[in-house]
Amino acid sequence: MTIMQAATGSAVMVTLMLPVLVPGGYWWGPVALAVLGVAALLARPWPRGPVAHALGRRGWVLVIMLLGVMLTQLLMAAWHGEALDVLPRLLALPLAVLGLVALHTWRPSLACLWAGLAAGGLLVGTWALWQRLLKAWAAPAVMTRCMRSCSATSAC
Numbered sequence: 801m802t803i804m805q806a807a808t809g810s811a812v813m814v815t816l817m818l819p820v821l822v823p824g825g826y827w828w829g830p831v832a833l834a835v836l837g838v839a840a841l842l843a844r845p846w847p848r849g850p851v852a853h854a855l856g857r858r859g860w861v862l863v864i865m866l867l868g869v870m871l872t873q874l875l876m877a878a879w880h881g882e883a884l885d886v887l888p889r890l891l892a893l894p895l896a897v898l899g900l901v902a903l904h905t906w907r908p909s910l911a912c913l914w915a916g917l918a919a920g921g922l923l924v925g926t927w928a929l930w931q932r933l934l935k936a937w938a939a940p941a942v943m944t945r946c947m948r949s950c951s952a953t954s955a956c
Contacts, residue, residue, distance in 0.1 A: 801909065808836055808902055809912030816916030820924050830895040837898030840905035854904040862900065866893050 801809075815829025822828065855863065870893040877886035 804906040805908055808906045809908035811836060812908050812912050813916035817920040817923060821927060830899055833899030833902050834895040836902035840901050859900060859904055863897050866897050869893060
């Protein structure tokens with residue numbers, strides 16, 4: 801495994817682990833993959849370089865489709881005067897294209913994918929358990945305060 805494959809695998813793991821737990825976590829993994837995609841484009845020149853062959857026909861169809869969706873949505877939003885409101889959501893599509901280039905150039909191992917899924921599941925489950933235990937611990941105190949305030953005013 802090369803260093804770039806390890807970096808791509810780490811970016812895949814971050815993409816799968818952080819979205820629920822970290823504020824803005826949905827952007828960390830795609831941004832990391834986009835940076836690796838830019839590195840892939842700079843390391844392997846166009847138009848006849850290995851990146852063009854790494855994507856293959858299906859990859860290019862996907863790239864064209866993603867960019868077409870982005871352009872269509874942007875034109876529709878501009879027509880209705882809401883282009884600036886839609887722009888942050890549409891930023892994900894060029895990041896996906898660059899991430900696709902990174903993933904096709906330096907394919908991560910399946911172990912990185914499964915490790916990211918497992919770690920993300922464990923972290924989300926731990927977070928849910930923590931919230932449940934905290935809610936169960938705090939609920940009696942809230943009920944006691946509510947009952948005291950209701951009995952003091954005798955109007956519930």
